[in-house]
Amino acid sequence: xxxxxxxxxxxxxxxxxxxxxxxxxxxxxxxxxxxxxxxxxxxxxxxxxxxxxxxxxxxxxxxxxxxxxxxxxxxxxxxxxxxxxxxxxxxxxxxxxxxxxxxxxxxxxxxxxxxxxxxxxxxxxxxxxxxxxxxxxxxxxxxxxxxxxxxxxxxxxxxxxxxxxxxxxxxxxxxxxxxxxxxxxxxxxxxxxxxxxxxxxxxxxxxxxxxxxxxxxxxxxxxxxxxxxxxxxxxxxxxxxxxxxxxxxxxxxxxxxxxxxxxxxxxxxxxxxxxxxxxxxxxxxxxxxxxxxxxxxxxx
Amino acid sequence: xxxxxxxxxxxxxxxxxxxxxxxxxxxxxxxxxxxxxxxxxxxxxxxxxxxxxxxxxxxxxxxxxxxxxxxxxxxxxxxxxxxxxxxxxxxxxxxxxxxxxxxxxxxxxxxxxxxxxxxxxxxxxxxxxxxxxxxxxxxxxxxxxxxxxxxxxxxxxxxxxxxxxxxxxxxxxxxxxxxxxxxxxxxxxxxxxxxxxxxxxxxxxxxxxxxxxxxxxxxxxxxxxxxxxxxxxxxxxxxxxxxxxxxxxxxxxxxxxxxxxxxxxxxxxxxxxxxxxxxxxxxxxxxxxxxxxxxxxxxx
DNA sequence: TCAATAGTGTCTATGAGACAGTATGCA
DNA sequence: TGCATACTGTCTCATAGACACTATTGA
Numbered sequence: 001x002x003x004x005x006x007x008x009x010x011x012x013x014x015x016x017x018x019x020x021x022x023x024x025x026x027x028x029x030x031x032x033x034x035x036x037x038x039x040x041x042x043x044x045x046x047x048x049x050x051x052x053x054x055x056x057x058x059x060x061x062x063x064x065x066x067x068x069x070x071x072x073x074x075x076x077x078x079x080x081x082x083x084x085x086x087x088x089x090x091x092x093x094x095x096x097x098x099x100x101x102x103x104x105x106x107x108x109x110x111x112x113x114x115x116x117x118x119x120x121x122x123x124x125x126x127x128x129x130x131x132x133x134x135x136x137x138x139x140x141x142x143x144x145x146x147x148x149x150x151x152x153x154x155x156x157x158x159x160x161x162x163x164x165x166x167x168x169x170x171x172x173x174x175x176x177x178x179x180x181x182x183x184x185x186x187x188x189x190x191x192x193x194x195x196x197x198x199x200x201x202x203x204x205x206x207x208x209x210x211x212x213x214x215x216x217x218x219x220x221x222x223x224x225x226x227x228x229x230x231x232x233x234x235x236x237x238x239x240x241x242x243x244x245x246x247x248x249x250x251x252x253x254x255x256x257x258x259x260x261x262x263x264x265x266x267x268x269x270x271x272x273x274x275x276x277x278x279x280x281x282x283x284x285x286x287x288x289x290x291x292x293x294x295x296x297x298x299x300x
Numbered sequence: 301x302x303x304x305x306x307x308x309x310x311x312x313x314x315x316x317x318x319x320x321x322x323x324x325x326x327x328x329x330x331x332x333x334x335x336x337x338x339x340x341x342x343x344x345x346x347x348x349x350x351x352x353x354x355x356x357x358x359x360x361x362x363x364x365x366x367x368x369x370x371x372x373x374x375x376x377x378x379x380x381x382x383x384x385x386x387x388x389x390x391x392x393x394x395x396x397x398x399x400x401x402x403x404x405x406x407x408x409x410x411x412x413x414x415x416x417x418x419x420x421x422x423x424x425x426x427x428x429x430x431x432x433x434x435x436x437x438x439x440x441x442x443x444x445x446x447x448x449x450x451x452x453x454x455x456x457x458x459x460x461x462x463x464x465x466x467x468x469x470x471x472x473x474x475x476x477x478x479x480x481x482x483x484x485x486x487x488x489x490x491x492x493x494x495x496x497x498x499x500x501x502x503x504x505x506x507x508x509x510x511x512x513x514x515x516x517x518x519x520x521x522x523x524x525x526x527x528x529x530x531x532x533x534x535x536x537x538x539x540x541x542x543x544x545x546x547x548x549x550x551x552x553x554x555x556x557x558x559x560x561x562x563x564x565x566x567x568x569x570x571x572x573x574x575x576x577x578x579x580x581x582x583x584x585x586x587x588x589x590x591x592x593x594x595x596x597x598x599x600x
Numbered sequence: 601t602c603a604a605t606a607g608t609g610t611c612t613a614t615g616a617g618a619c620a621g622t623a624t625g626c627a
Numbered sequence: 628t629g630c631a632t633a634c635t636g637t638c639t640c641a642t643a644g645a646c647a648c649t650a651t652t653g654a
Binding site: 166 | 310311318325326327328363364366376377378379380381382383397398399400401402403405406408409410417419421457459462463464465466489490491492493494495496498535539591593594596597598600
Binding site: 582 | 615616617618619623626627
């Protein structure tokens, strides 16, 4: 097999003379979708507190998108991976380390940031609300948990010659202390004989900076689909919990109610009963369970 | 909510004065794992040709890793997304456009490229071998299809206090015209009460450049898992195919044989029968099917 | 006592795995 | 004729959905 260009240098010399600036370099950032599930305050002493899925947002103190809300994120430093950068952001905002985190997707539309070209690698983290306290850092007064819900607005399907296009429109509602944010996204999946496209478009957006509505939509979709076939939800639970609490977490994320009997059967291998029970609840006490990591690890 | 730093400029002025070079910029590349399934030449006129899963590799003509084999890839240009860059590479190497492609993962270990810092966003593409012909471009004489197979060498599980670690070791074998490449990878999933790690380590590598063995391992894993719950395999098929051919594609990717009856039931909604049949086969003719995109799109 | 939740038993529908059995073209 | 593949019928088993039913606390 012939070489096209003759190589004159040895490897050491080549690497010394290599000039990275021959190429254009975008900025690279890591963004974090940090989810937790919190209890809503409940009036009736007998009723269980309602669960709410929450996402951490930071109010922007600079242009662009000044005053709008954004996902926590920042630029990747020379000696860290994008994952390290994401974990650093998480630690800075929540004081938490060692939580479940996974890479979602890399967003690279050339104009996604009006300042300059920024390629962002989005991550999702799940934290347990029990030991949650926003860090007293620089950004602390700008960070807030937003209650997060979504709703399918419409779904249409169009069959054309040798292909099919499915369009789904969803409304994402984020509710903070004094702020309400609504984003409508359109998700279009188009199949033809020789190509597949899968694109999200932001139709309406009342206050989420950059393309963060899209990132959030993707994170929520990933979280939902992983609920079904992994034990990912257990990362949102405290060390000990009741099966009803766990079921509530599933329900609030999936946006639909589940049947207790089937739910218990399904998650049985992922938990281990303890000899502790709840009390003072105004109704029958409930057994407390803990995670059974042995079987959760199986399902990553 | 108070602003920490007072903002002196308006947005327009801010954007004009913004200097992207305040931050360190890594290079960003897109790498492609291009899979296809080809027929092995078969001696016996009666037997069906065996299917082989193949991946496209490029022989490196430059340092580093001179002479070794690498995934097709290249740097992302100023006005394209990482997906655009990946598609451009695909077109340059195979002449193909409009094929199934998805983003896999972004690799960003600071030392993954000895030249300089390169963050790479890995993609996977599936092409149908029917209209395959390597492009006569610059790199054409260095591009080759490698038969790809993998084998689980060992799997161990260690339960420790409040956690569990699963370690899997797999051997990847790549077989080209005159080259054999073996890579042994270790995949370690570790769960503890407050963290999950999921890391691949290259244990042995006889000829794949950079961390491309890891990327390939991830791509193969993704392809396998998507076979189970999507119609992704249909992108590897020509316009018309028999159900046995489709089953062979599943079998060669999953690395195990399937029962025909169950397989046909499972994929029935994804295909549509035609009135064409194979002939001259030395055995009973087989009905030809085509894709039913309506139901495939459902399962993205 | 009763509101509210905790927890179980079981019927049914569905889908995958297993395997036997029938169908068919061509050297 | 028989090899090799094509294709179907049906039994079994595992699992999810549905729902009825019993159990238990504390104001």
